[in-house]
Amino acid sequence: MENVIIVRFGEINLKGKNKRFFEGKLIKHIRFQLKEFIDTEIYQEYSRLYIRSRKEDQGKIIEKVRKVFGIVSLSTAVSIPSDIDAIRKASFELMKERFDKEAFKTFRVTTKRANKKFPIPSMEVSSDVGGFVLKSFNGELSVDVHQPDVTLIVEIRQKTYITCDHFPAYGGLPLETNGSALLLLSGGIDSPVAGWMMGKRGVKVHAVHFHSYPFTSERAQEKILDLARELQNYIGEFMIFNVNLLKIQKAINEECPDEEMTIHSRRFMTRIAEKIAKRYELQALITGDNIGQVASQTMESLQVVSEVASIPIFRPLIAYDKQDIIKVAKEINTYEISIQPFEDCCSVFLPKKPLTRPRLNNIVESEQHLDVEGLVTEAIEDMEIMKLTFNQE
Amino acid sequence: MEIYLDNAATTKPLHNVMKMLEKEAFSGYGNPSSLHRKGLETEKKIKEARRNIAREINGKYNDIYFTSGGTESNNLALIGFFTKNFKSIKPFRCVTLKTEHKSILKSMDHILSKGANVQYVHVDKNGLIDLVNLEMLLKEGVDLLSVSHVNNETGVIQPIEKIGKLFKKYYSAGYFHVDGVQSFCKIPLNVMDAKIDALSISAHKIHGLKGTGVLYLRDKNKVNPLFFGGAQEGEVRPGTENFPGIIGLDAALKELGKSYSSYYKEVADKKRYFMENILETIDHVSVNGIAGESGSPYILNLSFLGVKSEVLLHSLESDGIYVSSGSACNAKKSDRSHVLEAMNLNDHRIDSAIRFSFSPFTTYEELDETVEVLRNHVESLRRIMMR
Numbered sequence: 001m002e003n004v005i006i007v008r009f010g011e012i013n014l015k016g017k018n019k020r021f022f023e024g025k026l027i028k029h030i031r032f033q034l035k036e037f038i039d040t041e042i043y044q045e046y047s048r049l050y051i052r053s054r055k056e057d058q059g060k061i062i063e064k065v066r067k068v069f070g071i072v073s074l075s076t077a078v079s080i081p082s083d084i085d086a087i088r089k090a091s092f093e094l095m096k097e098r099f100d101k102e103a104f105k106t107f108r109v110t111t112k113r114a115n116k117k118f119p120i121p122s123m124e125v126s127s128d129v130g131g132f133v134l135k136s137f138n139g140e141l142s143v144d145v146h147q148p149d150v151t152l153i154v155e156i157r158q159k160t161y162i163t164c165d166h167f168p169a170y171g172g173l174p175l176e177t178n179g180s181a182l183l184l185l186s187g188g189i190d191s192p193v194a195g196w197m198m199g200k201r202g203v204k205v206h207a208v209h210f211h212s213y214p215f216t217s218e219r220a221q222e223k224i225l226d227l228a229r230e231l232q233n234y235i236g237e238f239m240i241f242n243v244n245l246l247k248i249q250k251a252i253n254e255e256c257p258d259e260e261m262t263i264h265s266r267r268f269m270t271r272i273a274e275k276i277a278k279r280y281e282l283q284a285l286i287t288g289d290n291i292g293q294v295a296s297q298t299m300e301s302l303q304v305v306s307e308v309a310s311i312p313i314f315r316p317l318i319a320y321d322k323q324d325i326i327k328v329a330k331e332i333n334t335y336e337i338s339i340q341p342f343e344d345c346c347s348v349f350l351p352k353k354p355l356t357r358p359r360l361n362n363i364v365e366s367e368q369h370l371d372v373e374g375l376v377t378e379a380i381e382d383m384e385i386m387k388l389t390f391n392q393e
Numbered sequence: 394m395e396i397y398l399d400n401a402a403t404t405k406p407l408h409n410v411m412k413m414l415e416k417e418a419f420s421g422y423g424n425p426s427s428l429h430r431k432g433l434e435t436e437k438k439i440k441e442a443r444r445n446i447a448r449e450i451n452g453k454y455n456d457i458y459f460t461s462g463g464t465e466s467n468n469l470a471l472i473g474f475f476t477k478n479f480k481s482i483k484p485f486r487c488v489t490l491k492t493e494h495k496s497i498l499k500s501m502d503h504i505l506s507k508g509a510n511v512q513y514v515h516v517d518k519n520g521l522i523d524l525v526n527l528e529m530l531l532k533e534g535v536d537l538l539s540v541s542h543v544n545n546e547t548g549v550i551q552p553i554e555k556i557g558k559l560f561k562k563y564y565s566a567g568y569f570h571v572d573g574v575q576s577f578c579k580i581p582l583n584v585m586d587a588k589i590d591a592l593s594i595s596a597h598k599i600h601g602l603k604g605t606g607v608l609y610l611r612d613k614n615k616v617n618p619l620f621f622g623g624a625q626e627g628e629v630r631p632g633t634e635n636f637p638g639i640i641g642l643d644a645a646l647k648e649l650g651k652s653y654s655s656y657y658k659e660v661a662d663k664k665r666y667f668m669e670n671i672l673e674t675i676d677h678v679s680v681n682g683i684a685g686e687s688g689s690p691y692i693l694n695l696s697f698l699g700v701k702s703e704v705l706l707h708s709l710e711s712d713g714i715y716v717s718s719g720s721a722c723n724a725k726k727s728d729r730s731h732v733l734e735a736m737n738l739n740d741h742r743i744d745s746a747i748r749f750s751f752s753p754f755t756t757y758e759e760l761d762e763t764v765e766v767l768r769n770h771v772e773s774l775r776r777i778m779m780r
Contacts, residue, residue: 214707253777348701348778 001090002079005058006163007049007065010072010171025174025202026070029236033064045157046114050079062167067234069200070174075153077163082118082156087125088132090162091152095133098150098164099140106144107133107164111154118156125154173202175236180204181284181314182277184269185240187223187342190288190317192231192334193325197316198286199235206239206282208273212246212349220342228388230333241276242384245269248375249349255369261351262296263358264367266305271376274309276383284312290325291318295354304358396714396759400598401545401575401692401750406641407600413644414602418637425634426623435636442643449650450573450592451583452609458626459639462606463574464496465619466593467539469608469630470570471500473616474537474591475509485509487537488530491735492520492544497572498731501539519683520549520736522556531563541572542582546732546748547682548692550580557588568615574598578649579657579691584609591616596642599649600752605638649753656753661690663751667760668693674768681733681746693749694733696742697771699779705747708770714763717748 007030012022027042027049034040040053040061053061058076066074078094080086095107109130111122120128130143133152155161183195185207195205209224221242228240245265252264273285289297296305306313317325329335397405417438423431425439440454447454460466471487479485489501491513505511512530515523522540531538538560540551557569570591573582578599584592590612596605610616613629622631649656665684672678681694697705702718709716718730733743749763 214711215704217703217707218710250777348704 002052003055003058004077004079004161005051005053005061005065006075006077006161007051008072008074009047009049009070011173012070013047022070022174022177025177026068029068029070029174030065032236033068034061037061066167066169068174069170069172069202069234071169072171073169074167075163075165077161079159079161082115082158082160084120084125084128087154087156087160087162088129091129091154092133092136094162094164095137095141095150095152099137104141104149106142106148107150107152108143108145108148109133109152109154111156113156115157122156125156129154170200170234172200175199175202176204178202179284180206180282181286182241182273182280182282183207183286184273184288185209185224185227186288187220187227187338187340188288189329189335189338190290190293190325192227192288192338193328193332194286194288194314194316195231196234196328196332196334198314199231203286204238205231205235205286206241206280208241208243208269208276210243210245210269210272212249213244215246215249215348217342223337223340223342225386225388226337227334230337232388234332237387237389239280240386240388242386243269243272243379244382245379248379251370251375253349256366258351259353259355260358260363260366261349262354263301263304263363264370265349266296266301267308267363267367268372268376268379270305270308270313271372272379274311275376275380277311284314285309286314286316288317289315290320290322293322295356298356300357300359301355304360304363307360394713394762396763398749398751398755398759398763399715399717400752400755401548401748402717403597403603404600404752406597406602407645407648409648410601410641410644413640414637417640421636421640425636426625435634438643439634439636439639442639442646445643445646445650446594446607447609449578449646450609451585452592452611455627456610456613458608458610458613458629459634460606460608460630461604461635462597463494463572463593463595464606466574466595466606466608467494467496467570467572468500469616469619470591470593470610471497471537471539472504473619473629474568474570475504475507477615477617478536479504479508482536485537486533486535487511487539488514488527488535489539490514490516490522490541492516492547492549492732493539493541494545494572494574495731497539497541516735518736518738519687520544520547520681520732521683521687522551524552524555524559527556528559528563531560535560535564535567537568537570539570539572541575543573543575543580543689543692544682544732545575545692546730547694547736548575548689548750549682550576550687550689553582553589554587557586561588575689575692578646578653580689581654584611596638596645599642599645601645602638602641605635605642607642657690660751660753660755663755663757663760664690664693666757667749667764668695670760670764671695671767674764675771679742681736681738681742691751693751695747695749696738696745697747697767698741698745700745700771700774701778702745702747704774704778705745705767705770708774709763709766712766712770714766717750718746 015022037057043050062074078090080090109126111125113122150164152164181203183205185191199205248268421435423435425432425436443457444454446457487509501511515526542553543550560567560569568590571589573592574595577594592609594607597603613627618629625631677698679696682688706718729743
């Protein structure tokens, strides 16, 4: 008998000829998560992956591997020879173990017989094993085929796998299978979620952060690092480009109407982000924009801002409600960090009454008073680049 | 270049503290509660520290209890007294000031929620206690009075001796707690003369180590412990003693205590020099609290009108100068200083308030440099912020 973890993947199975490529990436990312565990091994059978490990490590491994995009769910299982006596015995032991951890009342058995050489049909295996478990539990359990507390799954292949738990993962596609992009990462709730969502679709994400030190605190930058460390658990190693926007904000403050402050800042951020993206061969920008949330996220504002970029700007949260964004932020552990008070934009520069419907002509005209090219170049020259690697605490 | 003018938040440990640690903490690892010689050796050193601290405040050495710092001492003094006595004293009447440290105010909130009655003495625009108002409250009856010797944000010195005597005149069995965190080893205080029942002290404000504090308690039977365990510290504060912290405090006290009146004068001169320099070179600066005799020489609180204090703080920081906006303990929140609010200062003044706090080791060169840098930042920030 052997303890394994079953790794199930969904969408990759639809990939036809490219499936190998996706599987390769997936295995690479799983292997990375397994680095710290000894005596582990990944093997593949048909369209399934299995992780062999020490039993005591299984909980921790599931917690880590669950964060690898492309995986739909995981289960701990025992693998045994395909023999009905062995199946009965192992089924009971597994159920007993689960029961001792957390008492439950009802169960059912589902059998999948992939190996048609096995002489007993699925239905019969299910009722045989179910009967055996029922008897062995001496009346403590009953069968419920519709809404059982626990489903015991018997999969008869070359060997037989038995499992009675199920850990959902995030689905999506393995990282590095869908290009790369630069995330505009603020200290807020939305942008980390936006980055995570694009990562989930296989996009390799790097981040740019804008601050106004010394008008803002260094703690705002520390907050970005904290957010990045959480994101890293999902999207792997990435770079953070730290750009000081203060000089630009001062220039805007001096030369442009007060109410245009935010929109000009945003245009500058987009220009700078695009330049960085191009320099590092990243193909798109990602923002946490959400339509109508604040003045700079009206349709007009988004249009005036997008206008300065020649590469796509992805806004995965555009139609989300705040509550749904918060739900994801909590799930990925960034929420508590995001709500800390350190602002990355100084309130000195916040206009009293920001424009909600900027007109491109007016904005372009005010911009004539600024040395846009020069300011952008200087900001990029002065930026700080951090590479966030694993094991960095 | 690094100019540290945030000594009211914390101080840099003295060399002699670190040297003492290296020497004693290695060899003195015994647990004072152990019966063998190794434990006794440690116990002796702790007793020595206790004596030195007691001498400093004119208390008895066995009334000195070591804690984890000022916050714990304040909590123990107030909450400990409340839990011991709230059944026998009804109504349980407490008085304090709105300008106190959060560890006092929050402890008061806690005992208020448990049924005590809490009142606040008025302070004037400089943060000084209103003795007439105090007397009025005392006449009505007060069981617990807590006043800090030196305010941590403005440096205002309260007339502790006068307050203590007044309190005991009306009610000799009353319990008088003084938060001495900002004054210990800096400004003389005699617990007997001032009729103090409990005094809080912290080591890291006088160049000792963080995580070490003292509560002087004239009568330990007046308080319950906050937590429970062994018989250490007269059962007022169970738990194995923080030996490195305690000998660190002792070492700092030895060095600073012996010449503190000369330090007082030196620091007072430097503060006056610094302040006059600023007022001369920078316009629209106002002093919060008292600049003269009733102010601690170690703390200076100024408002640079029109400049948001946090922005000025970070601007100074970018030039290696460290100051505080309000109290360092609340710097994490963006709300206004409760101390300055209690003094009824207007919002412009509160939003632009910066605290400079000195040590005996602050130099004139550092102060000159700071004035110069300040002037530049204040000018350029005003250009942006007052637009």
